Amino acid sequence: MNPTGILLVDKPQGMTSHDVVARARRAIGTRKVGHAGTLDPMATGLLVLGAGSATRLLTHLVGLGKRYTTTFRLGISTATDDAEGEPTATADASGVAREHIDEGIRALTGTISQVPSTYSAVKVQGRRAYDRARSGEEVVLAPREVTVSRFEVLAERRSGAVIDLDAVIECSSGTYIRALARDLGAALGVGGHLTALRRETVGPFEVADAVAVDDIAPASLRTPASIAAQLFPVARLDAERAVDLAHGKRVRLEVADAPVVAAITPAGVLAGLVEVRDGQARVLVNFPSDEVLR
Numbered sequence: 001m002n003p004t005g006i007l008l009v010d011k012p013q014g015m016t017s018h019d020v021v022a023r024a025r026r027a028i029g030t031r032k033v034g035h036a037g038t039l040d041p042m043a044t045g046l047l048v049l050g051a052g053s054a055t056r057l058l059t060h061l062v063g064l065g066k067r068y069t070t071t072f073r074l075g076i077s078t079a080t081d082d083a084e085g086e087p088t089a090t091a092d093a094s095g096v097a098r099e100h101i102d103e104g105i106r107a108l109t110g111t112i113s114q115v116p117s118t119y120s121a122v123k124v125q126g127r128r129a130y131d132r133a134r135s136g137e138e139v140v141l142a143p144r145e146v147t148v149s150r151f152e153v154l155a156e157r158r159s160g161a162v163i164d165l166d167a168v169i170e171c172s173s174g175t176y177i178r179a180l181a182r183d184l185g186a187a188l189g190v191g192g193h194l195t196a197l198r199r200e201t202v203g204p205f206e207v208a209d210a211v212a213v214d215d216i217a218p219a220s221l222r223t224p225a226s227i228a229a230q231l232f233p234v235a236r237l238d239a240e241r242a243v244d245l246a247h248g249k250r251v252r253l254e255v256a257d258a259p260v261v262a263a264i265t266p267a268g269v270l271a272g273l274v275e276v277r278d279g280q281a282r283v284l285v286n287f288p289s290d291e292v293l294r
Contacts, residue, residue: 003028004052004291005221006061008210011039011047020213024049027216036061036202037173042084045199046207054224056285060231060260060273063173064203065149070169070196072181074101075162077191081117081178091190092161101153101165104187108180109151113143117178147172148180164195204230224287225270228262235263235281237271245271245281246289253281260284265292 007028011020017038025033034055036048045068050058075093078085150170157164169177178194185192200207211220228234233255241251242265253276255261263271263281271292274281 002032002052003030003218003221004054005050005223006054006057006227007033007049007051007216007220007222008205008207009047009049009216010207010210010212011044012213013044014041015213016041017047020047021049023213024051024216028218028221034058036064039199040082040084040197042082043197043199045197046202046205046210047199048202048205051221053287053291054221054227056287057224057227057273060285061203064231065170065172065201066175066199066203067150067168067170067201068177069154069198069200070167070177070181070194072165072167072184072192073162073195074165074185074188074192075190076193077182077185078193080193081176081182082194082197085193089191090161093163093188093190094158094161096163096188096190098156100188101156101163101184104184105151105153105167107187108183109148111145111147114146114176114179114183115143116176117182144174146175148175151180168200223268223270225262225264225268228270228273229264232260232262232273233258235261235274235276237263237265239266242266242271243293245274245283246286246292248283248286250283251281252279254279267294269294 009020021033025031028051030051033049033051036058048061075091076087077089079088148171153165153167155166177197181192181194235253235255244251257276259275261274261276263274265271269292272283272287273285274283
């Protein structure tokens with residue numbers, strides 16, 4: 001049987017997320033590996049991958065909130081809003097008072113309108129923004145609403161004309177941390193960019209529980225049932241309803257109505273994700289019957 005499951009990986013700096021996917025394919029022994037959101041090469045931290053039929057869960061993982069630890073440098077703007085881009089402007093940030101930094105952070109906390117970085121993966125008429133920017137095109141991206149629920153400075157270091165801020169940020173999916181660095185620097189009139197980024201969590205999943213790239217193995221895979229049980233209410237199926245659900249039939253469940261429920265067989269296998277209304281289950285995501293009924 002093909003390997004299936006969810007994999008938590010601690011991505012090192014310098015590797016692309018697609019490099020990690022390629023390593024996972026070789027280590028696990030399957031071509032069918034996908035991800036629930038990438039990290040830039042300069043970033044480190046938690047990547048959530050799916051293998052085999054568990055890739056069907058990734059859609060439900062992409063939108064989970066995230067926590068990052070990060071470092072912003074005030075006083076220098078770059079083309080990419082991070083340390084990999086060429087500097088585009090400099091200003092003396094030494095006179096910026098901490099109280100003004102805190103005011104700028106408060107303005108970037110809560111539900112905000114954010115324009116993604118020009119060098120981002122956002123598609124513009126079918127092409128990635130960073131491809132258009134690198135080819136010399138002027139890229140204009142529409143603002144989007146994101147939520148920054150926590151933006152806390154952990155340390156401040158002043159050196160000459162620049163200020164480095166270490167911070168922890170908790171935010172909704174789709175938030176660009178580079179854009180927060182850019183916008184904080186712009187609000188303070190000195191420019192800013194991202195110099196370090198580490199993803200600590202994706203939803204309930206922690207980087208502390210992830211494996212290193214060199215340690216990826218079939219044994220690293222977490223079962224779809226264990227992952228789904230961390231995200232959704234659980235309905236325990238009897239044998240008859242497990243068979244019916246595996247064959248796409250509607251079944252009745254003695255659970256509270258919910259938009260997504262993890263339906264788990266007596267053997268502890270995830271049969272699928274279902275929507276429950278008035279006790280009736282409608283299949284949202286089904287898993288192969290040969291896996292469910294083995």
